Amino acid sequence: xxxxxxxxxxxxxxxFGALLVLTLVTVGxxxxxxxxxxxxxxxxxxALTKAxxxxxxxxxxxxxxxxxYWPLGLTxxxxxxxxxxxxxxxxxxxxxxxxGDAFTKx
Amino acid sequence: MxxxxxxxxxxxxxxxxxxxxxWLFLASEVMLFGSLFSSYALLRSGAPTWPVQxxxxxxxxxxxxxxxxxxxxVTMVMAWAxxxxxxxxxxxxxxxxxxxxxxxxxxFMGLTLLGGAIFLVVKSIEYSDKFSHHLYPATNNFxxxxxxxxxxxxxxVIVGMIVNGxxxxxxxxxxxxxxxRFANRIExxxxxxxxxxxxxxxxxxxxxxx
Amino acid sequence: MLRRIFSTDHKxxxxxxxxTSLFFLLVGFSLVILIRWQHAFNGHPLxxxxxxxxxTYAPGGIISPEFYNQLGAMHGTIMVFLGVVPLAFGAFGxxxxxxxxxxxxxxxxxxxxxxxxxxxxxxxxxLASFLAPGGAAMSGWTSYSPLADFAPAGQTWWxxxxxLLIFSSLLGAINFIATIIQLRAPGMTWFRLPFFVWAxxxxxxxxxxxxxxxxxxxxxxxMDRLAHTSFFLPSGLVVTGQxxxxxxxxNALLWQHxxxxxxxPEVYVLILPAMGIIAEVIANNTRKPLWGYRLMVYSIxxxxxxxxxxxxxxxxxxxxxxxxxxxxxxxxxxxSIPSVIILSSLILSxxxxxxxxxxxxxxxxxxxxxxxxxxxxxxxxxxxxxDIPLHDTNYVVAHFHYLVAPGTIFALFAGIYYWFPKITGRxxxxxxxxxxxxxxxxxxxxIFLPMFIQGLAGVNRRLWDAGAIYxxxxxxxxxxxxxxxxxxxxxxxxxxxxxxxxVSIRAGRVAGTNPWEATTLEWAATSTxxxxxxxxxxxxxxxxxxxxxxxxxxxxxxxxQNAE
Numbered sequence: 113x114x115x116x117x118x119x120x121x122x123x124x125x126x127x128f129g130a131l132l133v134l135t136l137v138t139v140g141x142x143x144x145x146x147x148x149x150x151x152x153x154x155x156x157x158x159a160l161t162k163a164x165x166x167x168x169x170x171x172x173x174x175x176x177x178x179x180x181y182w183p184l185g186l187t188x189x190x191x192x193x194x195x196x197x198x199x200x201x202x203x204x205x206x207x208x209x210x211x212g213d214a215f216t217k218x
Numbered sequence: 219m220x221x222x223x224x225x226x227x228x229x230x231x232x233x234x235x236x237x238x239x240x241w242l243f244l245a246s247e248v249m250l251f252g253s254l255f256s257s258y259a260l261l262r263s264g265a266p267t268w269p270v271q272x273x274x275x276x277x278x279x280x281x282x283x284x285x286x287x288x289x290x291x292v293t294m295v296m297a298w299a300x301x302x303x304x305x306x307x308x309x310x311x312x313x314x315x316x317x318x319x320x321x322x323x324x325x326f327m328g329l330t331l332l333g334g335a336i337f338l339v340v341k342s343i344e345y346s347d348k349f350s351h352h353l354y355p356a357t358n359n360f361x362x363x364x365x366x367x368x369x370x371x372x373x374x375v376i377v378g379m380i381v382n383g384x385x386x387x388x389x390x391x392x393x394x395x396x397x398x399r400f401a402n403r404i405e406x407x408x409x410x411x412x413x414x415x416x417x418x419x420x421x422x423x424x425x426x427x428x
Numbered sequence: 429m430l431r432r433i434f435s436t437d438h439k440x441x442x443x444x445x446x447x448t449s450l451f452f453l454l455v456g457f458s459l460v461i462l463i464r465w466q467h468a469f470n471g472h473p474l475x476x477x478x479x480x481x482x483x484t485y486a487p488g489g490i491i492s493p494e495f496y497n498q499l500g501a502m503h504g505t506i507m508v509f510l511g512v513v514p515l516a517f518g519a520f521g522x523x524x525x526x527x528x529x530x531x532x533x534x535x536x537x538x539x540x541x542x543x544x545x546x547x548x549x550x551x552x553x554x555l556a557s558f559l560a561p562g563g564a565a566m567s568g569w570t571s572y573s574p575l576a577d578f579a580p581a582g583q584t585w586w587x588x589x590x591x592l593l594i595f596s597s598l599l600g601a602i603n604f605i606a607t608i609i610q611l612r613a614p615g616m617t618w619f620r621l622p623f624f625v626w627a628x629x630x631x632x633x634x635x636x637x638x639x640x641x642x643x644x645x646x647x648x649x650x651m652d653r654l655a656h657t658s659f660f661l662p663s664g665l666v667v668t669g670q671x672x673x674x675x676x677x678x679n680a681l682l683w684q685h686x687x688x689x690x691x692x693p694e695v696y697v698l699i700l701p702a703m704g705i706i707a708e709v710i711a712n713n714t715r716k717p718l719w720g721y722r723l724m725v726y727s728i729x730x731x732x733x734x735x736x737x738x739x740x741x742x743x744x745x746x747x748x749x750x751x752x753x754x755x756x757x758x759x760x761x762x763x764s765i766p767s768v769i770i771l772s773s774l775i776l777s778x779x780x781x782x783x784x785x786x787x788x789x790x791x792x793x794x795x796x797x798x799x800x801x802x803x804x805x806x807x808x809x810x811x812x813x814x815d816i817p818l819h820d821t822n823y824v825v826a827h828f829h830y831l832v833a834p835g836t837i838f839a840l841f842a843g844i845y846y847w848f849p850k851i852t853g854r855x856x857x858x859x860x861x862x863x864x865x866x867x868x869x870x871x872x873x874x875i876f877l878p879m880f881i882q883g884l885a886g887v888n889r890r891l892w893d894a895g896a897i898y899x900x901x902x903x904x905x906x907x908x909x910x911x912x913x914x915x916x917x918x919x920x921x922x923x924x925x926x927x928x929x930x931v932s933i934r935a936g937r938v939a940g941t942n943p944w945e946a947t948t949l950e951w952a953a954t955s956t957x958x959x960x961x962x963x964x965x966x967x968x969x970x971x972x973x974x975x976x977x978x979x980x981x982x983x984x985x986x987x988x989q990n991a992e
Contacts, residue, residue: 142427177232192252253644362657
């Protein structure tokens, strides 16, 4: 059990380092003042990576019995994705895209 | 009356009840913050103009807070790691192992509490700075969302600190009597605390950088 | 004494939920009787109570439009959130689920007690809101912004009450899911679970993942009301001739999306436990296993999942794009499939059965056509084109009341008559039960059937004068008169139930351990009433499927789940 935890502690330190680096990167990228779409994609991807590291290593998701966690986690994220995507589709008349009027276009 | 699988793991699920419980709770929290993030997305995409977020808010302060919260997550998991390997020894009555592990645990849990406190102090500096410039939730929807989202997050930080404070103090008595159960409690409290960190990991870029 | 009030025993908590929710059902019912009166006798002073209500609520004894709006909003809120769900999920779920899975209690007994007290607190806040300056919430149970943003103080109380209730439900949901996953007795595999437990399991997931959206919405509306933000207030809004002094830039539809993201799963929360109860009562009183048990389980999974992606069928008239409307129309049509599968399975379960017509079974038999009618009348609402003339009319009101009143509430009555002997050790009186049943069935139909006619004639819902200005619909509006008499009748027939319930606790015929000769664990393995702590005298082991009725060779004509 002892060296198991020692290995785990080493992984915590690696993750800590990775998280610090990713924080620096995300702040640095923001100073590039990229246009909205790439900025959002990059920013959210970095955030997702950081969140995944915290979840897998600090929250011990890695190595837990997959049977229950993955359905749970998948469910939660699926629904959030659903919520976000349909709310964004509200933006059909906001963005001025054709998404909302796909069937009425001549 | 003993509820089964409070401390021991149920073989076919691989879980204890508290661990399943906290993950279920987090599922609902994901939906709560997810709804708020969706609201942000809808309101911002529908707005003809939107403030330049990093000009209204202080990126350096928030970056500092990000580092502080991440560090507190590390110390939280180290607090658990100080206890978990020694539960058998404590159960066997090894007083020295018990004292040593408790001391290490208290150090790391104390650092976690310190991190949370620093986070809240920086947050209050940010808030009072906004108020002194007459920037309130009512000023525009960006600020409304900023205060609501970070306010709700800060509320979660406070609740986490109350729980962690209890586990640092009077709650730690359980280490001697039921070491496995106590170590599990720290793990479960840690899972909540890491979630609070994850929410901030998304709040930071969304509210400050984009 | 304090330990008994704040008991962490799931049976005590279940009964606390039960009595509290029955009280709130009575309150909610009383509110709507006033609405029925006002619709039937528009502008006439209310006898007896008109004077009691005072000049703010009922000047000259006539219910004011503002008070009418409060009645409407609070009737809906109280019935849904304080009445039906706490009874179906909190009361029945808490009491029966641990017994049916062979568990000593819920996974988190103290959290369970907290859930109840949060529910009570939320309920009291809701009731107290009537005393707030300006009265209770009056923007519908749906609290649409911008109207609700500008409503008097009672709306803030509504938001606070909802936050308490939602927190209570979330903790309850966590408890149910963890209990069902972790505390099933040895041998109780997933497909040996009674359908009632499956129904509660899916209901818990719906509550867990849908309610937070309303939490978020309530926080945002609270900020709009108290901190003067404009999350739901568009720019250029003018209220009673004055431009509103807020930053603007908000989106009123955001409230609707968030509300209905909860709102639709919420109606499945209303119906799923009812289906669970009906399944138990039918299997028991046909003396044969449920037809298509596995199919029903898969269907209820699909139903739960789909319920999350149909919500905007409540918003067809908001000017959403055609693509998004088409999406929600499609999912709404698809969700009728698992619904129909479950109803059909229940009906097919009757075929070849040895039917016993006791009171629970009468309610269960009536449930099926009533639920069928309610469901079928949903189809023109779910198709966006036909929804255009029907949206916000009395047709909608009739549709959902058929599902909840002779639907869910009948199932809840069935459950009370069915499990009363388990809880108290005594039977309820059959004669009073039959009178209660027949009277309620007839009165409910007289109240709600005419509403379809009114809605098809174009009469809007939530109107104080019930549509007095609709010259083309006057005959349908006069139907409000027999409707109010039926409402009085419905109230009268509930007396049979209330008296039966209270008297039978002390003086009902003593029941045996298993008066219904049922197979499920709560009857087979526990004493009647069940043991105060730990539920079971001996460790439970499950060997059989949940409905092993008329098993060949079984001495008593059925095999309990724990029989070897």
